[in-house]
Amino acid sequence: MAEKTTVYLLTLLAGIGGFLFGYDTGVVSGAMRVLVDEKDGLLAGLDDEVRDVWHELIVASTVGSAALFALFAGFPTEIFGRKICILLASVFFIAGSVLMAAAPTKEILLVGRIVVGGGIGLASMCGPVYISEAAPQHMRGMLTVINNALVIFGQFVATVVCGLFVDVNQGWRYMLGLAAIPGVLQLIGFLFMPKSPRWLLSKGKVDDARDVLRKIRNTDIEEEIKEIQSAIANNSNHGIKKVIKSTFSHSPTRRALIIGCSLQMFQQLSGINTLMYYSATVVQMAGIGSAASAIWISAGISGLYFLACAIGIGLVERLGRRKLILLSLGGVIISLVLIGVGFQLADGNSPTGEPSSDSTCGSYTSCGSCLDNSCGFCHAGSGGCYVSNYTSCEPADWYTDYCPAAPAYSWTIIVGLTFYLVSFAAGMAPVPWTINSEIFPLWSRSFATSVTTGTNWIFNLIISITFLSLTRLLTRYGAFYLYCGISCLAWTIFFFFLPETRGKSLEEMEALFSGSLFIPWK
Numbered sequence: 001m002a003e004k005t006t007v008y009l010l011t012l013l014a015g016i017g018g019f020l021f022g023y024d025t026g027v028v029s030g031a032m033r034v035l036v037d038e039k040d041g042l043l044a045g046l047d048d049e050v051r052d053v054w055h056e057l058i059v060a061s062t063v064g065s066a067a068l069f070a071l072f073a074g075f076p077t078e079i080f081g082r083k084i085c086i087l088l089a090s091v092f093f094i095a096g097s098v099l100m101a102a103a104p105t106k107e108i109l110l111v112g113r114i115v116v117g118g119g120i121g122l123a124s125m126c127g128p129v130y131i132s133e134a135a136p137q138h139m140r141g142m143l144t145v146i147n148n149a150l151v152i153f154g155q156f157v158a159t160v161v162c163g164l165f166v167d168v169n170q171g172w173r174y175m176l177g178l179a180a181i182p183g184v185l186q187l188i189g190f191l192f193m194p195k196s197p198r199w200l201l202s203k204g205k206v207d208d209a210r211d212v213l214r215k216i217r218n219t220d221i222e223e224e225i226k227e228i229q230s231a232i233a234n235n236s237n238h239g240i241k242k243v244i245k246s247t248f249s250h251s252p253t254r255r256a257l258i259i260g261c262s263l264q265m266f267q268q269l270s271g272i273n274t275l276m277y278y279s280a281t282v283v284q285m286a287g288i289g290s291a292a293s294a295i296w297i298s299a300g301i302s303g304l305y306f307l308a309c310a311i312g313i314g315l316v317e318r319l320g321r322r323k324l325i326l327l328s329l330g331g332v333i334i335s336l337v338l339i340g341v342g343f344q345l346a347d348g349n350s351p352t353g354e355p356s357s358d359s360t361c362g363s364y365t366s367c368g369s370c371l372d373n374s375c376g377f378c379h380a381g382s383g384g385c386y387v388s389n390y391t392s393c394e395p396a397d398w399y400t401d402y403c404p405a406a407p408a409y410s411w412t413i414i415v416g417l418t419f420y421l422v423s424f425a426a427g428m429a430p431v432p433w434t435i436n437s438e439i440f441p442l443w444s445r446s447f448a449t450s451v452t453t454g455t456n457w458i459f460n461l462i463i464s465i466t467f468l469s470l471t472r473l474l475t476r477y478g479a480f481y482l483y484c485g486i487s488c489l490a491w492t493i494f495f496f497f498l499p500e501t502r503g504k505s506l507e508e509m510e511a512l513f514s515g516s517l518f519i520p521w522k
Contacts, residue, residue, distance in 0.1 A: 034162075056467075082130035082196045312429070325494055331419065341416075
């Protein structure tokens, strides 16, 4: 029992990095809605296009920073260990949160977001590997899924915090700054956690590794030590250059890397972080109402997203990784069709008005076309389109960010969004991280995991920085139809090429990826 307690404790402490990963990526949705609406805030006085650029930049800078740190964290993590990597991530979280809370300008806020991104990149790369290497084989899938559940819990807490501070003066400072508290808890708690036993054995510290394994195992540890040492001996003398070369030239490892990168790429290209980073914006796009109501609806949806993690925790070892991915993607595809149809119906039935006397915007008669051209729509009397700083319309009837929609259309989108998040949480959210933490040989694990994690953040960056622009180029429903098409492609690829890793030790993965390329006929 004591062994299990230690394993759960180190999972939860390492998982604080996952929690902060989720909190800092989730809180920006609500914080930006408040910041954009502030009359004398950091973005006040900017025209709509410049404001949107800063909106996307503040969101995407964290993602870009995370991608860089994840890509280059592999070898330092291999040299100094997983524990040091996680402690460093805590420092980044604390420093970035303080910078954002105290930011006097939008440029300092941007710097804070970049620093936090460094913490996210380190935590997302090191956390799952540390947990996977410390976990007993029969608990590995569940524990790595718990880590991902903490990511989602962080996103849920972020939306609740946003709801609590949405009406507070400069409430976004509290939203962004509170992440320092769990960062301090992780920094202190992880000082007392053991180093990865597999990393210790790779450095020849057998006695230290044995001491760690005695604390986290209730089975014979000598057999496990021999198995790990045998794998290390078979793949010894791998310097940095040789690790890189061997990862791409060794067929099983190369195939594992391609699968791992594909999982991370399609996780992002299915649109998840569009809906997390911009969830309040998407809800407002659906015509729900004010920033406050949009944030609280987002909080409710995120809460359901977190609860749905129980599906993944319960099924990842029973059903297996492969089946869970395919079922999850099936639900994602159906959900994206529903969201796209909802937006298409809302856009097709956008409120209309008479041509107005405004020389810039007066020719646009529908709310949708009005807002698409950076104007504002007055939904009172005969209606009309005017420049965005028009002041003769009552605030309750004035729309600049979204168009009012019939309840049937709005709730079609909300139902689709809810079903999407439940489907995604069950499989596509945790399983790519679980698989990537277990499929690489020890000699390549740090490098390969940094590549796959970097892939996730690069495509995360692409999605987050293009969403608002994409909705203008393809329309709102067109963007979600695009994500749906990409998800269909992902389902097909994983059906044919993704093997089942459940029940395999970390040292048995090479044989798994040496088998048939086409999985259905294996």
